[in-house]
Structures are given as structure tokens and as C-alpha cells.
Amino acid sequence: MVRLLGVGKRYGRGRPVLTGVDLEIPRGRVVGVVGTNGSGKSTLLRILARVSEPSAGTVEGTPSIGYVPDRFPASTRMTAVGYLRHLGRISGVSDVDSRAAALLGRLALAGGPRAPIRQLSKGNAQKVGLAQALLTDPDLLVLDEPWSGLDPAAHGVLGELIAQTRDRGASVVFTAHDEELAQQHATQVYRMTEGVLRVSAGGPMVRIVLRGSGDVPWRTELVSRDGAQVELVVPADRVDKVLLDALQRGWSVLGVTR
Numbered sequence: 679m680v681r682l683l684g685v686g687k688r689y690g691r692g693r694p695v696l697t698g699v700d701l702e703i704p705r706g707r708v709v710g711v712v713g714t715n716g717s718g719k720s721t722l723l724r725i726l727a728r729v730s731e732p733s734a735g736t737v738e739g740t741p742s743i744g745y746v747p748d749r750f751p752a753s754t755r756m757t758a759v760g761y762l763r764h765l766g767r768i769s770g771v772s773d774v775d776s777r778a779a780a781l782l783g784r785l786a787l788a789g790g791p792r793a794p795i796r797q798l799s800k801g802n803a804q805k806v807g808l809a810q811a812l813l814t815d816p817d818l819l820v821l822d823e824p825w826s827g828l829d830p831a832a833h834g835v836l837g838e839l840i841a842q843t844r845d846r847g848a849s850v851v852f853t854a855h856d857e858e859l860a861q862q863h864a865t866q867v868y869r870m871t872e873g874v875l876r877v878s879a880g881g882p883m884v885r886i887v888l889r890g891s892g893d894v895p896w897r898t899e900l901v902s903r904d905g906a907q908v909e910l911v912v913p914a915d916r917v918d919k920v921l922l923d924a925l926q927r928g929w930s931v932l933g934v935t936r
């Protein structure tokens with residue numbers, strides 16, 4: 679349904695934020711993208727949502743899109759239901775009032791559907807953002823860190839909404855910081871490392887902390903580097919190889935957490 683080929687992104691004259699990203703999102707799939715702060719996840723999602731153009735490569739496919747950015751802009755004077763009604767009418771949604779009320783009810787929006795959006799907390803504004811993205815039954819639902827700011831009850835509802843979207847044959851792409859959470863909800867999980875996207879192994883992951891100097895040769899596994907200390911998240915079946923390789927290169931192993 680959507681395919682990115684060799685997608686790159688650079689803001690102004692800065693260093694590339696995305697490099698050679700190939701990604702195919704077929705119908706009925708849920709794709710999770712994990713990675714550290716600043717690795718390029720939101721940039722990738724903005725390109726998928728068509729609110730940003732890539733600097734290199736191509737984006738194929740023209741699905742209808744529902745997009746929730748990492749921070750839903752909650753500056754409007756409208757009420758939640760008024761805002762959804764307005765958007766629904768622009769998009770030609772026929773039963774917009776009942777759909778909006780049902781979505782907001784399900785997400786348990788604090789203050790109810792007539793709550794003024796400007797007065798909502800981050801999590802509640804996020805719920806209006808989700809309702810807005812789902813209102814039109816899009817072919818592709820793009821969710822940037824949808825779990826952040828949501829309370830545990832809403833976590834469950836979000837999981838159900840993602841599964842229902844998948845079950846009606848649409849696709850979902852989301853970002854998350856927590857690999858386990860991503861594996862729980864996605865059919866396929868990718869890891870973004872400094873703008874390079876790789877399939878994440880999917881099996882159990884192991885955290886390794888090393889101390890050493892010089893280049894880090896395990897780029898796809900790199901989570902963070904703080905001076906001489908490096909943290910990697912490695913698929914369990916690669917742990918022995920990475921540890922052996924690290925010791926041979928003169929790194930010390932500070933910790934292994936399974």
C-alpha cells in the first residue's frame with residue numbers, strides 16, 4: 679500500500695537525519711518503529727503522513743491517512759466534539775456526531791465531549807488527536823508515540839483501536855521507545871539508529887553495557903553512547919557473538935541484562 683525507497687532527509691544544511699530508508703507497509707499490517715530520542719522516528723512518520731517531503735528517494739502509494747503527531751496542537755478554542763464535527767464535515771463523514779461521541783466516550787475523555795480543547799491535559803489532547811485520526815477510517819493510521827501521556831485504561835483502548843484498524847484491512851505505523859510494547863502490538867518492528875532503519879529481530883532482546891574507546895562497530899544495536907560507556911540492545915541469539923567481538927576489540931563488559 680505504501681512503499682518508501684531510498685528515502686533520505688536533511689533539514690537545511692544539517693547532517694542527514696534519515697539515510698536510505700526502504701520500508702514497505704502492506705495492507706492489514708501494524709509496523710512499530712523504535713529508537714532513541716533524535717534517531718529520526720518522527721521525521722520518518724511525518725514523511726509517511728505526507729506532511730514532510732523527503733530530500734532523497736521516493737514515496738509510493740496514495741492511501742487516505744490519519745495522523746497523530748507526537749504533540750497534538752491543542753490551541754483551538756473549539757470543544758472536542760465541535761472540533762471533530764468540523765473536521766468530519768470537511769472530510770464528508772456522514773454520521774460524524776455519533777462517531778465522534780463514540781470515539782471520545784471509548785477513550786474516556788476527561789470533561790466529556792464538550793471539554794474545550796485548549797484546557798485539556800497532554801494525554802486528553804492526545805485522545806482528541808486519536809479520535810480525529812480515526813474519524814475517517816483511514817487506509818493508513820500514523821501514530822507518533824501514541825502511548826506517551828495516556829493513562830493505563832486508555833493504553834488498553836489504544837491497543838484495541840490499533841487491532842481493529844488492522845482487522846478491517848487498514849495499516850498502522852507507530853513509534854515507541856519501549857521495544858517490548860512495540861513487539862506486543864506490531865506485526866513487524868523496526869529499529870531506527872541514527873537515521874538508518876533495520877528490522878528488529880522480534881525475539882527476546884538483551885541489554886549490554888560496554889566500556890571502551892574508539893568506533894562503535896555495532897551500529898544497528900546501539901542505544902546510547904555516553905563517553906566511554908555504550909549501551910546496546912541485541913537480539914538474544916546475537917549476544918554471544920557481540921560479547922566475543924567486544925572483548926576481542928578490547929571493550930569491557932559492564933553488564934548484561936536479559
Ligand SMILES: Nc1ncnc2c1ncn2[C@@H]1O[C@H](COP(=O)(O)OP(=O)(O)OP(=O)(O)O)[C@@H](O)[C@H]1O
Nearest residue numbers: 689692695713714715716717718719720721722748
Ligand atoms: N524541523 C526540523 N529542523 C531541523 N532539525 C530537525 C527538525 N525536526 C527534527 N530535526 C532533527 O532531526 C533529528 C531527528 O529528529 P526526530 O524528531 O525525527 O527524532 P525522534 O527519533 O522522533 O526523536 P524523539 O524520540 O525525541 O521524538 C534530531 O536531531 C532533530 O533535532
